[in-house]
Amino acid sequence: MKEAQGHNKTKKFGMVIDLDKCTGCGACMVACMAENNVSFREDESDKQLSTAWMRVYKMTNGKPFPDADVCYIPRPCMHCEGHGGHSPCVSVCPATATDYDNNTGIVSQIYTRCFGCRYCLAACPYHARVFNWWDPVWPADMEKMLNPDVSVRMRGVVEKCSFCYHRYQRAMEKAHYEERHEIEEDEYQTSCTQACPAGAITFGDLNNPDHTVNQLVKPDNRHGGRPKNPQAFRLLERLGTNPKVYYLSSREWVIRAGDNYVKNENH
């Protein structure tokens, strides 16, 4: 068996976002749009209708001036594992248009299978999925900047962050071409990770102790991937979605904002 020989060990690609470093500049959002052919419309100020795979939310601590504080929190798809790959969206998709890949831990979205029932939008607790209510339009010569590695979505389907899966495919193709079985950590990085000017985003294999993501959060796989690092947290941890996006913060109120705690409850 290959696995016994140490090859092709199951990977679990995940992301760690350092909220102390994140400046809320929005570069990750546009890096994602440019990489993944995300469309745009004239008015994008209704955020419920605005297509973004990566969205930066602004959180406030709710205190009055001058004790107010603000923290930005970038939110890609969490690529939930749930228990054994039962992520909320995968469980409800009647068309098998979204699936959990046990080899990479990536939740896929296959546009040609999706018929737009939007069950997954309802199921996703992170609002990571968006529905295409309109056909995409690229004005002037902008079709020229479309990335051929990512298919363009059409009206009537749901789309979401893929952890730039096409970049994984490209890296794997290159590795196979060079007769390697494995790719290096830096060979597969998402577009947002690459672009982040603050270096706040780290991406890699959570199962690989040599990868920075593993070292940053120290995921406890026996307990649903819970981080052992006390400054690391996941959004809505207690839903049991077992997401693969971790956040780091030194601020207590930020960590608490990541889940619904009752008053005086410790996280």
Next chain:
Amino acid sequence: MKIDRRSFLALTIGGAAGTALTPLPWKLTDDSSIWSQNWPWTPVPAKGENSYAYTSCTLCPGGCGLMVRMVGDRAVKIEGLEGHPINDGGICILGLSGLQLLYGATRVKTPLKRIGKRGEGRWEKISWDEALANVTAKLGQLRDANQSHTVACILGSKHGTTSTLFKRFMTAYGSPNVMTTPSVQDTLEMTLQVMHGVEAEAGFDIENSDYILSFGSGLIEGWGSPVRMFRANSAWRENGVKVVQVEPRLSSTAAKSDQWIPINPGTEAALAMGIAHILIKESLFDNDFIENHTEGFAGWKKMVLDEYTPEKVAAITGVGKTAIVRVAREFAGADKPLALCGRGCGDTPGSLAEAMAVHTVNALVGSINREGGVIAVPMTAYAAWPDMTMDSMAQSGMVKSRVDGAGSDKFPMAASLLNRFAGGVIAADAYPVNALLVSGANPVYATPDAQAFKKAVEKIPFVVSFSSYMDETSMNADFILPNHVYLERLEDVPVTAGLQKPMIGMVQPVVYPLHDTRHAGDVVIELARSMGGSVGDAFPWDNYEACLEAVLGEKWDALSEEGIWQDENFQPAEWGEAFETASGKFEFMNSAMGLMPSYVPLSLEGNASTFPLLLIPFDSMRLASRFISDPPFVIKTVEDTVLKGKEMCVEINPATAKSLGLANGKSAVLSTPKGGARVKIYHYDGIMPGVIAVPRGLGHTADDKYMAGKGANFNALIGPVEDRASGLDTAWGIRAKLAKA
């Protein structure tokens, strides 16, 4: 046959069950989803050979290196250049969207001649020959009539070969009226001129400081070289560097800092002076520097001790006495402290006395020309331009007074005062302005008191825009001679955004020009050549590329191969040699010019009873407020607490809003002595009571539908306030009122 209820139900249910057993419904669902997704108008991106092209960014003064992913001859994505000394793979939101400027709908595709009224947007496409002939004829006619000095030119940058070609053209032609887009760097240059006696750019060794005291600078909101600042900010977090942000509003920088000190708007200089007071009173200053390398300390010290006691400063600034003393002690206690100024992204030059006050805080602790401090980076002539002869016309034109008053007896230090230009044109005291050339700038949008600027432009009979885009300035021009977009052209970009060392980046074309555009540098050379005489002789190059190669000399090879040139050996001058003032030392005061670091309160336009609130702007990485406006990707990321529909939001403290009866999310009318706008109320706990804030960068009227008609232009709500010492714009805000809509 009679169909009774029973048989009807049996037929219906049986039929449904039967159909469900067949693959038909599933096949139909599948087919319909495939069918509904195969519209011919959903584009399929063309495949092609993958490669990368390398260049530099020009969208802000930051100077990042870029690698552009190419698929065939299409540019599909801009990424940050790994290993580049400024951005090392990182890139900002605007830089990422550059391809939308290249391929977007705002491009001017051919030379255009206005046929409708100004601003009406009716144009006739003309050939380059016709465009050049028209401009040459007009300029020639003015020159023949001894009116060469009545031609003005506005440039986006004072550095770089393209700008120098324009300036050279104006000199050879005979007009002193060249203006550049202002920024805090102008004020910092003057500060170094007065206090150090040197002509230098202010560099900041932020990476090596261990305590950052920022007087309102948007360190992670576009100040300096943005990506460099993001990287520095992350390093500060990792290394435990303390960052203190002094600002009336909880900006992103304030939120990221270790300590946010809210301050009454515009009183930052008073706090700097208060900190200087503590440093002096408690003898926390650098003795060696003060004793051996400064002049005029004793006199200035007395003034500081008398005028800026913590009690007085607390009363002015609203910052508590203990906070003032604590920050001063922490600052002095740090090994390599650094104080910074320039509000927001640094586009407003600000007051000279304030920049001097902050610089003095650095000087007191010796953070001058040393690791982690302010570094005077000499403006060495990096390009060797050949001498030129000026004919009598040029000579007589060049000695005329400038329209903006820069370099006059009143403002001897100023090289350009764009904020005074509109006033000069409208008053036309000495002479009218008969022609205006604009390149790399959008002053009709970006100059404070935008309405006055537009009026001034209306008064100028001949306006030529060299912009690549149909921006507000192009809309109000008579001729547009479109430049290539930066991704289509060759150009050198000296980076002057507060770096520690002289650096030049190279912009190299990554795609062939899409439209019938021409490099502005080539156009200037052609214009000069067709003018003939000494004007033509000043431009001995065949084209821009030949010129660039010639003037860059030995740097050409490094720049065209590496894409970057850095003065690796540059070392800041030692204190003994750093100062070229009359005394040869750092001077606290310049009595001859009547300049010293101090707090000069600004009298804001409008009276407090009509306009009870103070309106300040804020900068954001997600809103470009300079020459370039937001491409569709970037405007898409703007939060709904900043822009909602067509209305921009105004930040107001909930307590203030309550007293005015303004509910969150409701529409209101914002008015200032300069203008008004319909806005949406946004209750924000991060802003001082009595102060309101709106974003800069909205309210475009030109460009495309993705950008135009969203929110209001802050520059139309505020007017410039002239700094008595420098003449530069020092307005940090304006009085305002909010009323229910």
